[in-house]
Amino acid sequence: MPIINQSEIARKLKVSRATVSKALKGDSDISDEMKQRVRDLADKLNYIPHYHARGLHSRKSMTIGVVVPDISNSFFSYAVDGIMDVAVRSGYHIILAVSREKSEIEKKNILNLLSMRVDGLLIAVSKESPDIQIYQKVKISDVPLIFFDRVLEGQGSGFVGIDDRGAAKKLIDFVIRCGYRNIGHLAGSSLVRIGRDRLSGYLDSLRDHGLPVRREWIVEGGFERKDGISGFEKIWMGRDKPEVVFAANDQIALGAYDAIREKGLKIPDDIGVVAFGHHDFAKIPSPCMTIINVDPYDLGLQAMEMMLQCIRGEKGCEKKVLIDSEIEIGESLKVPGKPEPHA
Amino acid sequence: MPIINQSEIARKLKVSRATVSKALKGDSDISDEMKQRVRDLADKLNYIPHYHARGLHSRKSMTIGVVVPDISNSFFSYAVDGIMDVAVRSGYHIILAVSREKSEIEKKNILNLLSMRVDGLLIAVSKESPDIQIYQKVKISDVPLIFFDRVLEGQGSGFVGIDDRGAAKKLIDFVIRCGYRNIGHLAGSSLVRIGRDRLSGYLDSLRDHGLPVRREWIVEGGFERKDGISGFEKIWMGRDKPEVVFAANDQIALGAYDAIREKGLKIPDDIGVVAFGHHDFAKIPSPCMTIINVDPYDLGLQAMEMMLQCIRGEKGCEKKVLIDSEIEIGESLKVPGKPEPHA
DNA sequence: TTGAAAGCGTTACCAG
């Protein structure tokens, strides 16, 4: 039996559709008795309101479209978690779309979402060079758009992201405070923003502490595990070895671990490892990683909160917000005494 | 500028709404010239069809509601990934809801999803004892319902899950083929199905190989990391120590690692560790885990495929499907020679 | 306190 509608109830009760509609939503100008009768029957017939029919009229879908490049990436699944928490609390639903890092799919997703008349769009853009055109379409359609984690510059939309540069600096500051002066960097690629920013933070810290930059200890490449392996090998080939390496992300760090084990080196006695990562990653066993812990959940939270502001027409929707990160100390770095990471 | 509608186009072109509607969808009885004019203007005015208005008429939303207990759990995010891949390929959209393992929230989610007139419901039920009533409602509303990973028994719906018992047996068979005869089990709780099933598989394997069951090597508890720690300690307190421990999930395995390291034992020389896990987990460094690799992506894939069958009215929608798992060998177990795991 | 009618954006069925 398909779900019944208000007309059905009205017919059985021999009243008008309007009466039923009002009774169901507790409108003050319906008698209590009528309300009861309507509600009882609705219950009995398993009536369930039609969300979209209602939305047609109110021109609101109470729905937010979210586009992520990859939901099986825990960074984004945590972010979605944060988004959902805020959304649910405010009565919004989430339609999730995944772009698989393809701008073509991203474009289709956005179009579909607009077609579903979402009340807002939360997007982490794909790595592929994006189709500006679709973003133009979004803009002229007046649907609030907020980027998270990855921006498309020059769209004049809100953005919530990680303060990569600041976080990298914070982490290297800490390593230096622990007494190390020779720190290498497996930097990923400077073709992408996070690569550049994390490298900048690393350089900022060295500069602030008056330490020399040793180009042979900075290795560029990709962000994959294999790049961590080859990168570490390249650094270790040199005459001087660093005491600590800073991996630009978790995959690179895992690769470095592989290379380190392969060479028979001991962590953290022979070489310390610190990395960008988030939560889960710090928990890898034997030994645990010291990371600068970015919090994707918080990122999602704040992105959705900015979206709500945006929808309510408050100001501050075109702000750029950069989220701070915390150091999580693991056994991959020898930490003398008990230094306060945030001192 | 809000998104315009067909009427707007019709007015500007001085034709009827019907004409515009047909022209836009390429109906055969509209002149090519008219079609072109309509499409050009639609394009220029940034027309985007209204998905739900269309759905109102067709009584289809081309939307599937998915409820998971926790999207930041990588098991479910992989499953959602699989669901989305199949969904997108068939023109469906996904509305994602998270129950946080609370049946109260699960109920609300389901109701909302029904309210949005999803064409189907894909649910992994929360751990909390569920509200049967809402599932009754689903059933009489004729919306196809398929459970994945976790079932609510006795609802007569389709189910796609992991073959936990078979997988556990497969893993222990392998361990025994590697030459081990003393195998402990950190079993989690037998109050939940996966605990029972994995224990059963373990026992099946011992029985098949004529090995004795040693009760002191089977420790029940929870599925958390701390349970792994305490469980391993309990096993290790005994006079006889096993050569290998089998952890019922990844968290327990991590806890066992903690305890093993704490005791100064070496993996895999002093003690081997095998566990239930999936993909990512096998990659933890130093040393890598030997796991029975369940594939949540495949689970999502198959669940959504069953859903499509269900929607198309094909048979086989009330089937129970159990998914097979593969062994992934890591350095947490000494494997003599190069035995074929699937021999 | 209740009802009639118009409207939300679209499609389908018939007429012309």
Add this chain to the structure above:
DNA sequence: CTGGTAACGCTTTCAA
């Protein structure tokens, strides 16, 4: 080939 009209499920305004 094109247009009028009703319908999809619901809300809202205005009358009764």
